[in-house]
Amino acid sequence: MPEGLLLVAISVVAGILVFVILLRMLWKVAEPNEALIISGLGTGSTPKSRPDSMGFKIITGKGTLVLPGFQVARRLSLDTNGANLQVSCVTQQGLPVTVRAVVIYKVGDDFVSIANAARRFLDRQDGMNSTIHELFSGHLRSICGGLTIEDLIHNRDALTGAVRQSSADEMSKLGLVIDSLQIQEIDDESGYILNLGKPHAAAVAASARIAEAERDQEATEAEQQAAAKKAASVRESEIQQAGYQAEMDQARAKSSQSGPLAEASARQEVVVQETRAAELEANLSEQRLLSEISKPADAKAYETRTVADAERDARIARAQAEAKETELKAAADATRVKTAAQAEAEATKARGSAEADATRATGEAEAAAARAKGMAEADAARAKGLAEAEGIRARAAALAENQEAVVAQQLAENWPEIVDAGAKAFSNIDNLVVLNGADGMSELFGKALSLGGTGLGLAKTLMQSMQNETATETATQNGTVHTIPVERDEQPSKN
Amino acid sequence: MIGNRGRVTGKIGPGLVGEVMISIRGGVEAFYAYPAEAGEVIEPGEQILVVDHQPPRSVYVQRWLPLG
Numbered sequence: 001m002p003e004g005l006l007l008v009a010i011s012v013v014a015g016i017l018v019f020v021i022l023l024r025m026l027w028k029v030a031e032p033n034e035a036l037i038i039s040g041l042g043t044g045s046t047p048k049s050r051p052d053s054m055g056f057k058i059i060t061g062k063g064t065l066v067l068p069g070f071q072v073a074r075r076l077s078l079d080t081n082g083a084n085l086q087v088s089c090v091t092q093q094g095l096p097v098t099v100r101a102v103v104i105y106k107v108g109d110d111f112v113s114i115a116n117a118a119r120r121f122l123d124r125q126d127g128m129n130s131t132i133h134e135l136f137s138g139h140l141r142s143i144c145g146g147l148t149i150e151d152l153i154h155n156r157d158a159l160t161g162a163v164r165q166s167s168a169d170e171m172s173k174l175g176l177v178i179d180s181l182q183i184q185e186i187d188d189e190s191g192y193i194l195n196l197g198k199p200h201a202a203a204v205a206a207s208a209r210i211a212e213a214e215r216d217q218e219a220t221e222a223e224q225q226a227a228a229k230k231a232a233s234v235r236e237s238e239i240q241q242a243g244y245q246a247e248m249d250q251a252r253a254k255s256s257q258s259g260p261l262a263e264a265s266a267r268q269e270v271v272v273q274e275t276r277a278a279e280l281e282a283n284l285s286e287q288r289l290l291s292e293i294s295k296p297a298d299a300k301a302y303e304t305r306t307v308a309d310a311e312r313d314a315r316i317a318r319a320q321a322e323a324k325e326t327e328l329k330a331a332a333d334a335t336r337v338k339t340a341a342q343a344e345a346e347a348t349k350a351r352g353s354a355e356a357d358a359t360r361a362t363g364e365a366e367a368a369a370a371r372a373k374g375m376a377e378a379d380a381a382r383a384k385g386l387a388e389a390e391g392i393r394a395r396a397a398a399l400a401e402n403q404e405a406v407v408a409q410q411l412a413e414n415w416p417e418i419v420d421a422g423a424k425a426f427s428n429i430d431n432l433v434v435l436n437g438a439d440g441m442s443e444l445f446g447k448a449l450s451l452g453g454t455g456l457g458l459a460k461t462l463m464q465s466m467q468n469e470t471a472t473e474t475a476t477q478n479g480t481v482h483t484i485p486v487e488r489d490e491q492p493s494k495n
Numbered sequence: 496m497i498g499n500r501g502r503v504t505g506k507i508g509p510g511l512v513g514e515v516m517i518s519i520r521g522g523v524e525a526f527y528a529y530p531a532e533a534g535e536v537i538e539p540g541e542q543i544l545v546v547d548h549q550p551p552r553s554v555y556v557q558r559w560l561p562l563g
Contacts, residue, residue, distance in 0.1 A: 108552055110550065161506065164505060164512040165511065168512045172527075177524075
C-alpha cells in the first residue's frame with residue numbers, strides 16, 4: 001500500500017516537474033525592459049486594419065506560448081544606452097572646438113519603433129552604440145555648426161531643439177528615441193571661451209578683490225576698533241588695577257600703621273580713661289568736700305541765717321508788739337494822766353477855793369489861835385529849843401558815831417514826805433513821754449526814790465529843803481508842805 | 496493617442512521640431528510635435544491637444560483651449 005502510494009506520489013511529482021519544465025521551455029515572458037519578437041508560425045497574421053503585415057509578432061509586458069520548431073522568440077532590449085561622442089567641429093562663429101558629449105538613447109516603446117529597431121538591430125544590439133556614435137558624430141557636427149559657443153554653453157533649449165531638428169527623422173528610421181544629449185566638455189583651442197569668461201572673470205576677480213579689500217578694510221577697521229577697545233579696556237582695567245593696587249597699598253599701609261595706631265589709640269584711650277578716673281576722683285573728693293564741709297557749713301549757715309532771721313523776726317515782732325504796747329500804754333497813761341490832771345485841776349480848783357475859804361476862816365481863827373499859840377509856843381519853843389539843843393547835841397554825838405543809821409532813821413521818819421515830794425514832781429506834768437518803755441517809768445521812780453549811796457545826798461537835800469520850808473512856812477500852789485514834826489526823845493509836845 | 500492632452504517641452508513652431516510629453520501606455524513619452532495649424536507657435540509649458548499621430552513618434556498638435 002505505502003509503496004503504491006509512494007509510487008503514485010513520485011509519479012505525480014515527476015508529472016508536475018515535467019509539466020513545469022515544458023512550460024518553462026514553451027512559455028516565454030517579456031520583461032518590462034524588453035520586447036519579445038516572435039516570428040514563425042501564425043505570427044504573420046495581418047490585422048484587418050492594416051493592409052501589410054510586419055511578418056512578426058511583438059510582445060511587451062506579457063507571456064506567450066512559443067512553439068519550438070515552429071516559432072522563434074527573440075528579445076530586443078528596451079534599455080537606455082549611452083554613447084560617448086568626441087567631435088571636432090566648427091561653430092557658427094567659425095571657431096574650431098572639440099566637443100565631448102554623451103547621448104542617451106533607447107528603442108522607442110511603440111510597436112512601430114520596436115519593429116524598426118528589431119529590423120535593424122536585433123542581431124547587433126551590442127553594435128548599436130558604434131552605429132549611434134557614427135550617426136551622432138555627424139549630427140553633433142551639424143548641431144554645433146548651427147549654434148554659437150554661447151548657445152552651446154548656455155542655451156539648452158536651442159541645443160535640444162537643434163538635436164531634435166537634426167536627428168528626429170533619422171532616429172525615427174532607426175526606431176530610436178533620443179532621451180537626452182549632454183555636452184560634457186568643449187575644448188576651445190582659440191581660447192574663445194576663456195576670453196569669453198575673462199571679462200566676467202576679471203570683473204568677478206575685481207569685485208572679489210574689491211570685496212576682499214573692502215572686507216579686509218572692514219575687518220581691519222573692526223580689528224583696529226576692537227584693538228582700540230581692547231587697549232581702552234586694558235587701560236581701564238590697568239587704571240582700575242592701579243587704583244585697586246593703590247587702595248591695597250593704602251590698606252596695607254593703614255593696616256601696618258594700624259598696630260601703632262591702635263596702640264596709640266589704646267594708650268590714648270587709657271589716658272582718657274585715666275583722665276576720666278582722675279576727674280571722677282576729683283569729683284568724688286569735691287563731692288566729699290561738699291558733703292563733709294560745704295554742706296554742713298551751708299547747713300550751719302542756713303541754720304544760723306534762719307535762726308537769725310527768726311530772731312530778727314521775733315525781735316521785730318517783739319519790738320512791734322512792744323511799740324504797740326508802749327503806744328497803747330503811753331496813750332493809756334496819757335489819758336490817765338490827762339484825766340488825773342484834769343481831775344486834780346478840778347480838785348485843786350475846788351480845793352483852792354475851799355482852802356481859800358477855809359484859810360480865810362482859819363486864818364482868822366488861827367490868827368487868834370496863833371496869838372495864843374504864839375505865846376504858848378514861845379514858851380514851848382524855848383523849852384523845845386533847849387530840848388532840841390540837847391537832842392542835837394546828842395544826835396551830833398550819835399552822828400559822829402553812826403552817821404548812816406541816823407540818816408536812815410531820818411529818812412525813815414520822813415518817808416511820807418519824800419514820797420509826797422517825789423509824787424509832786426509828776427503832778428505838774430501834762431504830757432510825759434517815756435522813751436524807755438514801761439521800764440522807764442519804774443526806772444524814773446526808782447531813780448527818784450532810790451535809797452542807794454547816791455540817793456542819800458538827794459535825801460539830805462530833800463530833808464534840808466523840807467526843813468527850810470517848815471522854817472519859812474510858805475504854801476505853794478502845788479500843795480501844802482506839811483512839816484513833819486520831829487518829836488523829841490526827851491520831851492513830848494505840849495498841846 | 497489622438498485626443499490626448501500633452502505638455503509642450505520644446506518650442507513648437509514653423510521650421511522647428513517641437514517636443515511634447517504625452518501620457519501613454521502607463522508611462523510618459525516624448526513625441527516630436529508639429530503644429531496642426533500652419534504658423535502656430537506654442538511655447539514650452541503650454542497644454543496641447545493631439546489632433547493627429549504620425550507613427551512612429553510624430554504628433555500634430557494644437558493649443559489646448561479650455562471650454563468657455
